[in-house]
Amino acid sequence: MTSPAPSDRTSSMDRSYGFVEWFRPGEFERTERILPDILASGARYLRTHLSWAEYLAPGGEAWFDWLMPRLGADIDLLPCIHYTPPSMSRTGRSSGAPHDLKAYADFVDHVLTRYGRHFRHIELWNEPNNLLDWDWREDGDFRLFCEMVGGAAYWAKHRGWKPVLGGPCPFDPYWLNLMGERGVLGVVDAVGFHGFPGTWDSEEGTWGGWDMHLGEMRRILDRHNPEAEVWITETGYSTWRNDEMEQARRFMKALSVPADRLYWYSWADVAPDIAVQEGLWFDPRHYHLGAVTHDNQPKLLARLLKEGGVARLDDVTKLAVPNLASGTAPIVVTGGSGFIGSNLADSFLRDGEDVIILDNLGRPGVDENLAWLMERHGKRVHPVLSDVRDPRGIEGAFDDAKAVFHFAAQTAVTTSLVHPIDDFEANARGTINVLEAVRKAERNTPVIFASTNKVYGSLEDLKMLEHDDRYLPADANIRLNGIGEDRPLDFCTPYGCSKGVADQYVLDYAKSFGIPTAVLRMSCIYGPRQFGTEDQGWVAHFLIRALKGEPISVYGDGKQVRDILHVDDAVAAYRALLGHINLAKGKVFNLGGGTRNAVSVLSVLREIETVTGRTVETGHGDWRAGDQFYFVADTRRLQRDLGWKARIGWRDGVRHLAEWLAEHRFGDHARLVEPRHKVVA
Incomplete structure (x- = not known):
């Protein structure tokens, strides 16, 4: 049978969600600082990686002996098992297939024995069609990958855990169907999906919308394993242009898509001194995907979730409703939801003026001022919820302005x-x-x-x-x-x-x-x-x-x-x-x-x-x-x-x-x- 879409089961307001957060060996203090905030956001799930390469490195076993129980005690944990130890890799890199394909299944078996009481699902590899995670140049027909992951999934399922196939990125229906033809889909309980609409240039020409891509995915799964679930194991929106409101909107949209589970990437930005992946050091988008900054300053998404969960987020993201009639010459007040800005806007609105409120709602409580203005003055209030640091996001607000007051x-x-x-x-x-x-x-x-x-x-x-x-x-x-x-x-x-x-x-x-x-x-x-x-x-x-x-x-x-x-x-x-x-x-x-x-x-x-x-x-x-x-x-x-x-x-x-x-x-x-x-x- 076909798995029902979330809209059939529950509204986005009641939808459960999780976050992705990679913890690096030795990050004890960071883990203890971040985990309570993730829980305070209302998240039910956490996806992190259990690197095979890091586990076998000096100190790795002790690190994961601490990390897995610490995370699993408080939240539904999904460990992603990937990265080949270079000494065991056919290419000498962590993206290469191991010489002994069964060694991966043996490691998964070891993980289940040692840590399995802390989780129910286990994810097998990450972005396997991405050269940085799986070197498909050495495995052009993915036979090595299918043998390696298929065997590990079969054994994990046999032992009573629920295997999740790592999501391809970018989404590739041909690759996914190949996994079905090779039998991999038949032995997993869920398949991951990665999609970052609006963030990556590579997706601009290929992104067809959540319904289209997840519909393709569902049809492939129904051919090979109708019981398998669709999980969004990574989606997010980078605030590298400082458009935090758009990140909040994208989160709300993701809650409504037809998938069985959602993981938002990520909770925290990557620190600027850390290389994300080889060759990607200078792409700022990789460093601003979090709900909080790298030094734990909450962005709008994190603040609203911690203030009142999805209901609070929904209330605020609905404030921006375009309603400016053509030919209207409005007054623009940047920071118009703030203290002085909202009082000034109210004075002009009382005189019958149309006012654009340009605000990022970054300060706690200011959305109450915007709601107050909209309640008092209705359609003459025109919210533009953008940040003045984002020139692309604000330019349109000034096209027909008769006056600008800059408080932001x-x-x-x-x-x-x-x-x-x-x-x-x-x-x-x-x-x-x-x-x-x-x-x-x-x-x-x-x-x-x-x-x-x-x-x-x-x-x-x-x-x-x-x-x-x-x-x-x-x-x-x-x-x-x-x-x-x-x-x-x-x-x-x-x-x-x-x-x-x-x-x-x-x-x-x-x-x-x-x-x-x-x-x-x-x-x-x-x-x-x-x-x-x-x-x-x-x-x-x-x-x-x-x-x-x-x-x-x-x-x-x-x-x-x-x-x-x-x-x-x-x-x-x-x-x-x-x-x-x-x-x-x-x-x-x-x-x-x-x-x-x-x-x-x-x-x-x-x-x-x-x-x-x-x-x-x-x-x-x-x-x-x-x-x-x-x-x-x-x-x-x-x-x-x-x-x-x-x-x-x-x-x-x-x-x-x-x-x-x-x-x-x-x-x-x-x-x-x-x-x-x-x-x-």
Whole structure:
């Protein structure tokens, strides 16, 4: 009989899945780090290799004695037995057939005896029609392979295990039918399939879709062994272009294909100092197939699976629904699902504008902002879920844009110190990609860029006066007005450098190409829809911790001063800049709360205690790199040129954010002390 497709048995929402992960001898720490994360993703299966060559190498037996029980104790394990020991190979390579073909079956028998209690299925070889895994030049008619694997499969089945024939790559129905004619398909319980649609150039001309290829496979199996199952033992999508949303979409698609089991390749990226296969060292696609990076930073796929499994993944991947009518001139907001971006987008949508939200949804929680926008404004919200680091993926979003607000960025100084290259790619190269996409569209579209006060450096040259709860500059003019745009740039930390580079490119595109660009160098913005963390968005982070009754970490002594600005005022500044873009073209403006909203960290903590009615427990850590003792923006240029000014006082703004958090994050107003006066925000 024909095995039913998964859609006949269960929906993709209920589909089980696994991951492929190769563990190399000695990777004890890596194995212990990765395995809990794989389990936390909801995976039921794990495919790994048990290399015949590595087993017989020095230390190999001890390694697999540890690895097989460790993996098999927690997850349904599929070991793939391949790679001939070179000393036993007819070619002297691990891809060659052994001199004694029965030796492979003997090794499989040994594996079953030694480790068989840790798994039910055993995979025989990997990609046997691929020259790098099986040297078919020395076995042109595959008779050696069929004798070797057929005998091993027969013996494994006789002993009570379920053999799986390794999947050909690329898929070759003629090869598979040959396996049937030679009797190999008759002695296996499942056959693997490898397919990476969208990743490998070699598949672009031959890929006919999951249904076509798996249908071919099913028909061949039905001729030779109708009971055999179809397993996707390798599929995946490389994020080498930084298109993590596409990887998540491909995963959801793979869950719906007509196969009996699915293994996603892979859990973790390959470290850049490891050669994947001979001759493939410099192909970046091989190094970015994981759901997490090589140093265990979760990509979108891993994060969503760990947050809520397939249901969470399904919710987010469904957010991108193209609906932009021909001839519409939208406003594009990159990073439009983020804190400031979503507030700005909402303001334009309330005015009846169409808005493209270009976002990679890389930061936890921002998909909630996108869902909120779509619920409020329906079809006038146009999600483009791509990454600004991927020029091919974003260019189309700018074709008909009437204005571009560029917020998409890596936003934390701390992250930039750990991953400076990633920080550069997101902030500097990502900005160039946006500018080039606008230039190619040839519509002379205004571009307004969200820069940062960090481009002025740590301001170490400013002499400071220390007071009981704050630092103030000794310079009376700076105390009165703040830091002006004439302050020399002094990039500090990778974050300051990458944002500073982007800042200067945005200004130069006005000079070099005539594009109407402008820059806002922001101080600390806070308000609703902010997912504050310890690394970025400190006002919201402090309030969230206080409302949870959790302690707050303060880096430095807490006397550092910032001019915090409510997001409604920030939105007004961005809109004013667009409204006066002819005047503002090629200019930079400092944006913050000004001296009226200049507060120390300690004073904000005291206000949070007033608002919440409880004492906040604090601890102090070392000063962070590049932290400024004092930054207050001189906003007089904004006021003079654009008629803008901050309207929301910081105490009212903090209470407004606290009320929003209490309602939307905690569902409870009772935690807050009633204000002495009405809050206007």
